[in-house]
Structures are given as C-alpha cells and as structure tokens.
Amino acid sequence: MTEATQEQLNQRVPVERIKDASNYLRGTLVASLQDPITGALAEDDTQLSKYHGIYQQDDRDLRDERRKQKLEPHYQFLVRIRVPGGVCTPSQRLTIDRLANQYCNHTIRLTTRQAFQFHGILKRHLKSTIADINATLLDTIAACGDVNRNVMCTPNPEQSRLHAEVYETACKINQHLTPNTTAYHEIWLDNTLVASNKPDEEPIYGKHYLPRKFKIAVAIPPNNDVDIFANDLGFIAIAEADRLVGFNVTVGGGLSITHGEPETYPRLADVIGYCPKDQVLKVAEEIVKIQRDFGDRTNRKHARLKYTLDDRGIEWFKTELNQRLGCSLEAPKVFAFTSTGDSYGWVAGLDNTWSYTLFIENGRIADTENYRLMSALRAIAEIHSGDFRLTANQNLIIAQVSDAQKAAIDGLLQQYGLVKANQHSVLRRNSMACVAFPTCGLAMAESERYLPTLLDKLEPIINAAGLENEPIVLRMTGCPNGCARSVLGEIGFIGKAPGKYNLYLGANFTGQRLNKLYRENINEAQILAELTPIIQRYAKERQADERFGDFVIRTGYVNAVTAGKDFHA
Amino acid sequence: MPILLPGAEQTPLNAEQHRTAQQLIVGLSPEQLAWFAGYMTAQIVNNSTLPVNDLTIAEKHDAQITILVGSQTGNSSALALQIQTLANKRSLNAVIQHMEDYPLTQLKSAQFVLVIVSTYGEGEPPDNAKELYEQLLSKRAPSLNQTHFAVLALGDSSYEFFCKTGADFDQRLAELGATRILPRVDCDVDYEASAEAWMEDVLNALSSRLGAGAQQSAISAVPVFKTTASSYSRKNPFSAPLLEKIILNGRGSIKETYHIELSLENSGLSYAPGDALGVYPSNAPKLVDALLQALHFSSAEAVVIDAKQRAIGDALLHHYEITTITRPMLQKYATLAKLEALHQLLDDGHKEAFNVYCYGRDIIDLVTDFSVRHISPQAFVDCLRKQSPRLYSIASSLKRHPDEVHLTVAAVRYETYGRRRKGVASTFLADSVDENHPVPVYIHHNNNFKLPNDPAAPIIMIGSGTSIAPFRAFIEEREAMGATGKNWLFFGDQHFTTDFLYQTEWQRYLKKGVLTRMDVAFSRDQEQKIYVQQRMQERAKELYAWLENGATVYVCGDEKRMAQDVHTALQTIVAAESGNKDSAAYLTLLQKQKRYQRDVY
Numbered sequence A: 001m002t003e004a005t006q007e008q009l010n011q012r013v014p015v016e017r018i019k020d021a022s023n024y025l026r027g028t029l030v031a032s033l034q035d036p037i038t039g040a041l042a043e044d045d046t047q048l049s050k051y052h053g054i055y056q057q058d059d060r061d062l063r064d065e066r067r068k069q070k071l072e073p074h075y076q077f078l079v080r081i082r083v084p085g086g087v088c089t090p091s092q093r094l095t096i097d098r099l100a101n102q103y104c105n106h107t108i109r110l111t112t113r114q115a116f117q118f119h120g121i122l123k124r125h126l127k128s129t130i131a132d133i134n135a136t137l138l139d140t141i142a143a144c145g146d147v148n149r150n151v152m153c154t155p156n157p158e159q160s161r162l163h164a165e166v167y168e169t170a171c172k173i174n175q176h177l178t179p180n181t182t183a184y185h186e187i188w189l190d191n192t193l194v195a196s197n198k199p200d201e202e203p204i205y206g207k208h209y210l211p212r213k214f215k216i217a218v219a220i221p222p223n224n225d226v227d228i229f230a231n232d233l234g235f236i237a238i239a240e241a242d243r244l245v246g247f248n249v250t251v252g253g254g255l256s257i258t259h260g261e262p263e264t265y266p267r268l269a270d271v272i273g274y275c276p277k278d279q280v281l282k283v284a285e286e287i288v289k290i291q292r293d294f295g296d297r298t299n300r301k302h303a304r305l306k307y308t309l310d311d312r313g314i315e316w317f318k319t320e321l322n323q324r325l326g327c328s329l330e331a332p333k334v335f336a337f338t339s340t341g342d343s344y345g346w347v348a349g350l351d352n353t354w355s356y357t358l359f360i361e362n363g364r365i366a367d368t369e370n371y372r373l374m375s376a377l378r379a380i381a382e383i384h385s386g387d388f389r390l391t392a393n394q395n396l397i398i399a400q401v402s403d404a405q406k407a408a409i410d411g412l413l414q415q416y417g418l419v420k421a422n423q424h425s426v427l428r429r430n431s432m433a434c435v436a437f438p439t440c441g442l443a444m445a446e447s448e449r450y451l452p453t454l455l456d457k458l459e460p461i462i463n464a465a466g467l468e469n470e471p472i473v474l475r476m477t478g479c480p481n482g483c484a485r486s487v488l489g490e491i492g493f494i495g496k497a498p499g500k501y502n503l504y505l506g507a508n509f510t511g512q513r514l515n516k517l518y519r520e521n522i523n524e525a526q527i528l529a530e531l532t533p534i535i536q537r538y539a540k541e542r543q544a545d546e547r548f549g550d551f552v553i554r555t556g557y558v559n560a561v562t563a564g565k566d567f568h569a
Numbered sequence B: 001m002p003i004l005l006p007g008a009e010q011t012p013l014n015a016e017q018h019r020t021a022q023q024l025i026v027g028l029s030p031e032q033l034a035w036f037a038g039y040m041t042a043q044i045v046n047n048s049t050l051p052v053n054d055l056t057i058a059e060k061h062d063a064q065i066t067i068l069v070g071s072q073t074g075n076s077s078a079l080a081l082q083i084q085t086l087a088n089k090r091s092l093n094a095v096i097q098h099m100e101d102y103p104l105t106q107l108k109s110a111q112f113v114l115v116i117v118s119t120y121g122e123g124e125p126p127d128n129a130k131e132l133y134e135q136l137l138s139k140r141a142p143s144l145n146q147t148h149f150a151v152l153a154l155g156d157s158s159y160e161f162f163c164k165t166g167a168d169f170d171q172r173l174a175e176l177g178a179t180r181i182l183p184r185v186d187c188d189v190d191y192e193a194s195a196e197a198w199m200e201d202v203l204n205a206l207s208s209r210l211g212a213g214a215q216q217s218a219i220s221a222v223p224v225f226k227t228t229a230s231s232y233s234r235k236n237p238f239s240a241p242l243l244e245k246i247i248l249n250g251r252g253s254i255k256e257t258y259h260i261e262l263s264l265e266n267s268g269l270s271y272a273p274g275d276a277l278g279v280y281p282s283n284a285p286k287l288v289d290a291l292l293q294a295l296h297f298s299s300a301e302a303v304v305i306d307a308k309q310r311a312i313g314d315a316l317l318h319h320y321e322i323t324t325i326t327r328p329m330l331q332k333y334a335t336l337a338k339l340e341a342l343h344q345l346l347d348d349g350h351k352e353a354f355n356v357y358c359y360g361r362d363i364i365d366l367v368t369d370f371s372v373r374h375i376s377p378q379a380f381v382d383c384l385r386k387q388s389p390r391l392y393s394i395a396s397s398l399k400r401h402p403d404e405v406h407l408t409v410a411a412v413r414y415e416t417y418g419r420r421r422k423g424v425a426s427t428f429l430a431d432s433v434d435e436n437h438p439v440p441v442y443i444h445h446n447n448n449f450k451l452p453n454d455p456a457a458p459i460i461m462i463g464s465g466t467s468i469a470p471f472r473a474f475i476e477e478r479e480a481m482g483a484t485g486k487n488w489l490f491f492g493d494q495h496f497t498t499d500f501l502y503q504t505e506w507q508r509y510l511k512k513g514v515l516t517r518m519d520v521a522f523s524r525d526q527e528q529k530i531y532v533q534q535r536m537q538e539r540a541k542e543l544y545a546w547l548e549n550g551a552t553v554y555v556c557g558d559e560k561r562m563a564q565d566v567h568t569a570l571q572t573i574v575a576a577e578s579g580n581k582d583s584a585a586y587l588t589l590l591q592k593q594k595r596y597q598r599d600v601y
C-alpha cells in the first residue's frame, strides 16, 4: 500500500484529511474531553470518536427549546459495544446493565448487528464508561468508523457444536481486523494495557484506514438471521456431518441510499466462491485491503465496497483477489436459507442444554410501569451460568441453560411476565425498527418510537384477513441509511420527513431479494389505505406457501429487483 | 461534499492561482470559507486591520450587498459563496452573513439583501435560521423600507411544503416594506441551473442600480445609538413594553432564571453597561384579594393617596408593599390596634423576637395574627409602606440592541408558615408581565461599575447565577466597539447542562476571540462542591499576571454567598503570587485606581 500524496488528499473528502492528520485516531480528543465550555467534542474529533465506538448526538426533542434558552443542544453520546457473534457472559451483561443506569438514559439498545448500545452519556462520563466496559473484557474500538465493524454470526443455539466452531472463526476475524493503534488505550484507559511506546502502525489498514465502514457477517444455514447479503463481506458456513469444513464467500452487500440521488442504491452481495476454513483470515484480510486500495475516497456516498465492485466488475475483483491470495477460490458449495427471523421460546440444544429466545421490541431494554424487562434480565443474569446471545433481529437468547437451571429461569420469565413478549403478534415478532429520534442525528422521521403504534393499527387488518399466523418481514427506518435493513423487508418503510414515509414492497423472506419503492412520502392514513387492499387480496389469492413478498411481485404491485442497479428502475 | 471553484476561465484567477485557491478551499468548512470571503472583501474595501468578528466586518466595511444564508446541509452556503464570487468579479461588494449570527436590527440598515435559504422538517427553516426567522415573522420586526431584497429558496418538491421558508422570507420582507428586486426563485433538489440563472438576473439588476465604483457609498450596518435627554425618571417611570421573556434554565433545573427584553423605544432613556434598571412591581392580585378578605374590605372602597382618590384594591395592587413587615409599619399598626402583644414585640427588649416574627411573614400574617375590629381602609393603608422599586443589573448594550434593555432575573419563591410565597418584583416580571402589561422602569446609573476607558485594557469578570448579567452587557459593548482589550470571564452555577446561562452566546464570543478565556464552576455536577473561587485559585498565576498587566477586576453577585469568598480568594492569590504579605493593601490600591469594582447585592 502506498500513502497518499498531499495532491491526492486534497481531492478526497474532508474526513480523509482528518484521518490523515489524526495520528492514528488521536486527533485532539483529549483536549476535547477536557473543554468545560461545551458538552460537545471539537468538530474533527466527532469524526474520530467513531473509531472509538462513540457518536456525538443531542436530544433532538430538546433542540428547539434549548436554542431559545440560549443553551447549546443537549449533547450526549452513543457508545456502541462490540459483541462478536453476539455472545456475552452474564457478568458482562450485568456490567452493561449497571453502566446503563449509572451513566446512560437507563436503557440498553440491542442493535441489528448483535451489539449493545448506550445512549445519553454526558461527555464528562465518557471516560469512566469506556474504562468499565473494557474492565469487563468487552470493548468499543472499531464499533463504528471506516474500519471493519462488529463481526456478526448466527447465534444458532440448537446446533451448539457447529456454532462453537463457526463462532470461534467470527471472533478470530473480528480480532484480526481490529485496528492496531494504541490511541484507544491511551485516551480511554490511560495507557494501562500498552507497555511499549513504539510508534503506531496499521499493517492492514494503513493510516487512512478504509474509505468507508466495512461489515462482515458469518451465517450458518439454513438461518440467514444475520442478513448475510447486506454485508460487504460474508462467510456462509459449510458443514459436513455437523462439522465445519469451510465457507462460501460473499462480497458487495450494502443497503444505504440517499433520497433523490439515484446514483446511490442498495446492493446484495454476490457469492464469489468457497474457501476452506483455515483460509478465512487471509481471504478476509485481502478483501479488506482491496477495498482499502480501490474504494472511492473522493465521495462518501460512493465509497462502499458495493460501488467498487460495480465500477470495476466482479471478474476484476476475483482476479485481483486470487492474485493477492496466490491461489483461486474454489467454486461455491450448495447452501439454502429458509428465513431471516428468529424462532422464539425454549429450544433444546445438544449436550442437553436449553436456550430461550426472547422477543425484544425494537431491541430496547428498559423498565416501564407494567413491563420491567431490564430488572427481569438483571435477575436472570444474576443466576444464569450459561451465556447470552444477541440476535441480528434485536432479540436476546438466554443460551446454554442447563436442565437443572431451566426451571429457575423459566420461573423468572413467568414472574416478570416476559413470556408475554413472545405472545405478541407474528407480524410484530417479525418486525424491526431502527433507533431514529430522539438520538439519531440523521433521522428524518420517527422509527423505534412509532413502529409499535403503526403495528397496533396493522394487526387488526392482518387478523381480519385471517393472516395472524403468517410471518411477514416488516422493517422501518427513519432515513434511507437502512439501519434496520428496511430494503430487505417484505414490507419496508423509509422515513422522508416527520410523519412521512416511503413504502417499499417485495423483498423475499430469506433476505435474498431487495424490495422496491411502491409509494412515496405518505402518512399513516395513506399507509393503511395502501396496505389494506393488498393484504386482503393476499389472503384470498395467495398460492400454497406463497410469501407476501413474492405475492406482490406475481400480482404486479411492484417488479422484482434482481440487481441493486435496478432498485430505482 | 467539498466546494469546487468554477473553472479557472470563469474566474479572475490564473491557472496556478486557481489550483492553490481550490486546494485552500477544500481544506475549509463552509463557515470558515464564508468568514474568509467576507473578511477579505472587508479588508479590500477599506483596507482596515481591525480584529475580526462578524460585527466589525458588518460595521467597518460598507457592505452594500448582504448575502443572508440559512443552510442545514450546506447547499445554500455553497451557493452564497458562488454568488459572492460573481458579485466581487463585477466589483460589487457583497458580504455573506449566516442567519445564526445576524441580529435582526442589522437588517434595518442593510441596503441590498439576497436571501438564500432552504426548508427543513415539514416546511420549517434550517436550525441556524430559526431564530432570525422567528424574529422576522414576529410583530417586533422593524419596518424595512430602506431595504431591497431577492430570495432564492432551496427545497425538494417531493415535500408538501415546497420551499416554504424561502417563500415566508420573501413575503414577510415585502410586508415590512422592503422592495423586491425580482421575483423569488424556488429550487428543487437539482438546484444548480435555476440558482445560477437567478444569480445572473440579480447581479444584472444590482449592477445597473449600483453601477461602477459601487464601493464608495457608506451605510453603517449597525445603527449608532444617539443619546437624547429623557423625560422619564425614578419619579416618572417609563412603561416599557415586553419584547421577550425566556426561561434560561434547561429542563430538570431547580433554578428559575428569566431573560427579559424590554423596549425603550421613544423613551429617550439611555444607559451604559454597569447601570441597573429600576423596576416598579405590582403585587400579586391573589395576594391582594387574600389581604382584603382578611380585613373584610371590599376592593372598591375608596382611599386617598397623595391627594388622589383610589379604590383600595388598586392601591394595594400598585402602590403599597404588602409582603414585608417593617418596624415603622408595625408601630403605626400597633397604635391602631392597641394590642398589648404587639407593643411588647416592638419594645427594645424584644428585638430578636421582632426579627423572628417578621422574617418570612407578610402583612396578611400580621392582620390575621393581630386582627383589629373596625379599622378604616384609609387608616390601614396609612400604616403601609409605599411599594419600592427593585434594581436589576442591565444585561445588554445599546450598541448591540438599540432601543432595548435586557435583564437576567431569578424568580424568588419560597414557603414559610405553611404558605407558598413569592418575591414581589421577580415574580411580577416572571408571572404577571406580558405583551399587554408593560413594566414601569427607570435607569439607575452606577458609575462604580464601568468598563475601563481604554478599550485595549484587559478585564476579568467574576459572577455566578444572575450576576452574570452585567458581564453580558460588558462583552456586547466591547464587541460592538471593536475593543481590543482581553476579556476573561469566570462563571458559576449549579449544573452544566441546565444552568449555563447564555452558554451559546459565550461560545460564540470565545470562537470569535472577543472572550479571551472563560472558566466555569458547576457546583453540583460532582461529589464535592466547586465554586468560582476554586477556579480562580487554579488559575492563580495567570490571574495575577493579568492584574500586573493592568487588568480591571469586576465582581458581581450576592455579598453573603459569593462576593466575600471571591474577595478572600483574590487576597490569597495576590499574597501567594506576589510574595507580598500585604495583599489587602494591593487590593485597596486596585480599588482606588478603580481597577477592582464590585456590584454586590
């Protein structure tokens, strides 16, 4: 890799120059944290903090009010905690719970990429928060920023043995692609972990890191719960006789678009080949490096791997990769996915352990008047000796429960009424919403705070049509970035402005086809008016086992999207 | 998206310059660029070398064309730069002003205004335009018959309220008497073409109006305040209409501090920073009713005050003090009442008992504890003390806010003897004063709390809570004068998040360099309480250095709860840093030289 010249830098987007000047992600973060006049970081540091897992936000509900009061926005921080493959221990779970109540807004957010998120941390509490997270052997570095993010892996409790192997691979990839810089320990942990003072270097990333975020997921068929095709890089586990042998490799997934900019489009990854399990790290590293060297650093809206691929062609990519590997990937092995959802409730695993998958609406763990979810999970963590698993659908699995403990944990689930959650409608249990207001700075419309009420109104329509047992994947995001993978919903909503959404239809049930714009910029009344007849007709005219997403295409509501480039066509 | 220059051929630059310019530009944020453009124009127009801040730019160079921008994601800012370049090429003199730091009053004297603004949310202005937008649409907006304007609206036609903000500006400016140079243009997301067409048309129109040598004529962007003798005084207070009342404490604060803006228009009143405003309060109507009830008076009964006949209800509301019991008052009442217990309370033996009784009690308590039969309304009011005005440090500079006076008022509320009680004047301002109830005021000049005559002299300001008020006036004044002296502010309150009074204004001053440094102490954000005097101690070395360099120290605030401790802190600091035991003498000398001024209450 060759470092950029000043000339080249000037052509690049501002963030690139910030990275360049940051001395491996230090910037002026230390000074920013100490500035007593503002609850915010210096502008450039708000870019760098992301690499440390920290986003600056403000409570958008209060913005106007505080502006009038001559107070700066209520600046606060989002901290994203990496949980590779979503697996964490009860004691880690308890630390997260404590911090959420000590420094944050008394909630924990399970994300669509199997991570924890805190919201509402004040600048002066950031350091203690990050320190305590690391003390419990979790971290936040590279949870955000132009680097590889938290590596996802199907939590898959019923095939414990296969999962153990695949999960270990996911952790290795996660570890292998974690930045080398000592800035993180220096700034947040007062250097405790790093003895040597030798200058930083980033053998994989280089000092400019990647042109854009980079996402990796590992799926264990038949579950596609991690939505593998939404990721820049994916590994589909191939097993023989319940033993892992290798992975099919997928590249070029990415879902985000920008309203009014057709040159931005979502794209599902292509399967480009198969690699034996011992090659995985090498393959991952080389693909990251290709994107590092060829990704577009002059336009962030065109910087993801999906564009590098479409600009240069998949064949070019394969050649480039094989060159760098010094060998070629084998032909992909056959695989089949059956769904992207979670299956709720108790399931038996091997070696007589049990696990309980709990539906958590939009991933938000909190205590409310009549549903004390946060306390319940704390109580469970206090006695649980197995582990917890975050799913890519914002849900939680209480895994590796011994026969002996099952009764006790089930008791708590009953006592706190958590079992009720799994009795929610099938529609709701197959829905996801991103965070959006009040914390997300990019939100154009409500999402997490609105989807529940929209569902209240859709459920009767579904029930009236006799579809109450029919799973339909429904996803909502407050803007076209698609954090809840809205373009992979059989029904997808993307926010346009307060109370206004674009309606998308026709993704398929297994996450292997994008949906398509059906109606633009419509309000709730219009949403219900548009969907009701389609739902009723689906009930009457669907063919055997025909999924909603397939039905709307057969009956011509929308055309099937076969390639990201036709998304807008 | 980096901002790109038009091709070299479309600019006055040669290829080499064009390249360097582009390099520089890519390195700057739109805000930095806007400043740069504005400043450079300013320098060329009057090759002045004054300290740079928006006001001095606006003041010093005769901005003939003001490009007023409201932008959320930078499109409008980019267009503003583009048209500025084009204007300057036609040797028209144009300055970019961002709506967030553009005082409405400045519009009055702006001659040609080009508004470029986008629309957000559902037909709302961009965040940085909201304040100006609200002011402009409010009824306090000035008439603008000097102004000529044109509006370029950015938007997205897929939204219901397409380009609404631009439309509102366009309509409102016309309503206020400004002349439209040409019809508004609404741009969709593909705005480039229509925007450039608009620029062309506007500039043609302006060139023909202004012709060559456009730079000569001069209009000051900041109206200069003229002092005129006023007929209003403490005896004859001016009824000042309320312009604005804002509670400065954020949600969750236990403080209740108001920012109050009153109009002095046509009063002829003028003041200097450091002066205070006298306010004549009225009592709370509920309290008056309760008192009348306790006395079995009807509010209509007539009494004579200063040879004028009035209804007692009205008299108690506006003319008498009914919340504090004073000794003379009690004496008069006692003679009426002929109550043994009262006389006892009054005799010198029982001073302590007297104080205890009066503290936290009011006249209602008195007339219920010591009720009297058949007392006449007249006899009763004759016992009372006339309502006394309260003083409030003025928080504004006339240079920045012509015809206005601003206050920072803490509402006094407390409970004693099972009744919730309210400070008369502070809650009169907080609860009763509104658009329809003007405030009787007069100026209380205070020559012992004044900025140094030398605009280059450094100053140190120390205040907490509402005592920040005069320092807001100081800084506004120094900025407006373009004073070069360094300014250091110490401020303290309870919580950073909710009680940082005028936070965004201080941040702006720091950014512009008007405020040299600011140190804050928020007492309740950590285990152990921290106050301003601690911050002073931490900065002892610099602080002493400033004093040695001729700085004047200003302390404002509560004698008991703050000024004392600050004085002691100053003594310790001087002693420690100078090695001079007699730090008291040092401070006394400062005081003699008027370099240590206090405004304590």
Ligand code: SRM
Residues within 6 Å of the ligand: A055, A057, A078, A080, A110, A111, A112, A113, A114, A115, A116, A117, A143, A149, A150, A213, A215, A227, A230, A253, A254, A255, A256, A257, A304, A363, A433, A434, A435, A436, A439, A440, A441, A442, A481, A482, A483, A484, A485
């Ligand atoms: C928490 C989470 C949504 C959730 O409900 O769980 C989330 C939340 C945010 N995402 Fe996301 N994204 C989340 C998964 C996704 C996904 C889904 C996925 O990866 O499977 C996507 C679409 C897939 C993709 O990347 O193409 C996604 C695409 C984005 C984008 C668009 C990226 C692009 O290519 O343009 C942004 C904006 C950006 O990066 O400029 C973004 C930015 C953001 C930010 C940080 C907003 C910001 O940049 O200021 C959001 C913080 C909101 C908040 O207050 O919490 N987020 N984001 C998810 C965290 C995952 C994690 O643990 O790392």
Ligand SMILES: Cc1cc2nc3c(=O)[nH]c(=O)nc-3n(C[C@H](O)[C@H](O)[C@H](O)COP(=O)(O)OP(=O)(O)OC[C@H]3O[C@@H](n4cnc5c(N)ncnc54)[C@H](O)[C@@H]3O)c2cc1C
Residues within 6 Å of the ligand: B276, B281, B323, B359, B360, B390, B391, B392, B393, B394, B408, B409, B410, B411, B412, B413, B414, B415, B416, B422, B423, B424, B425, B426, B427, B466, B467, B469, B599, B600, B601
């Ligand atoms: C030069 C100067 C400048 C000033 N500047 C400002 C300013 O900028 N901002 C500002 O807010 N104020 C300022 N003040 C103070 C202001 O003048 C008033 O004193 C203050 O607002 C209270 O007046 P009030 O009429 O509301 O309360 P009052 O009706 O005068 O009641 C105050 C009285 O209530 C009683 N009281 C208060 N709390 C309790 C309690 N907890 N228990 C029992 N009794 C209690 C006390 O006797 C107290 O004296 C300034 C004063 C001076 C002299």
Ligand SMILES: Cc1cc2nc3c(=O)[nH]c(=O)nc-3n(C[C@H](O)[C@H](O)[C@H](O)COP(=O)(O)O)c2cc1C
Residues within 6 Å of the ligand: A443, A444, A496, A497, B070, B071, B072, B073, B074, B075, B076, B077, B117, B118, B119, B120, B121, B122, B123, B124, B126, B154, B155, B156, B157, B159, B160, B161, B162, B163, B164, B188, B189
């Ligand atoms: C969340 C959001 C809401 C918007 N609402 C409106 C609207 O109500 N009306 C409109 O005309 N344009 C609307 N727009 C479009 C913007 O005005 C348009 O993108 C404009 O070019 C932005 O210019 P700026 O970068 O100077 O802010 C909206 C854009 C966003 C992102």
Ligand code: SF4
Residues within 6 Å of the ligand: A434, A435, A436, A437, A440, A441, A442, A443, A444, A447, A477, A478, A479, A480, A481, A482, A483, A484
């Ligand atoms: S989709 Fe948009 S609104 Fe929702 S969390 Fe992501 S960035 Fe925020």
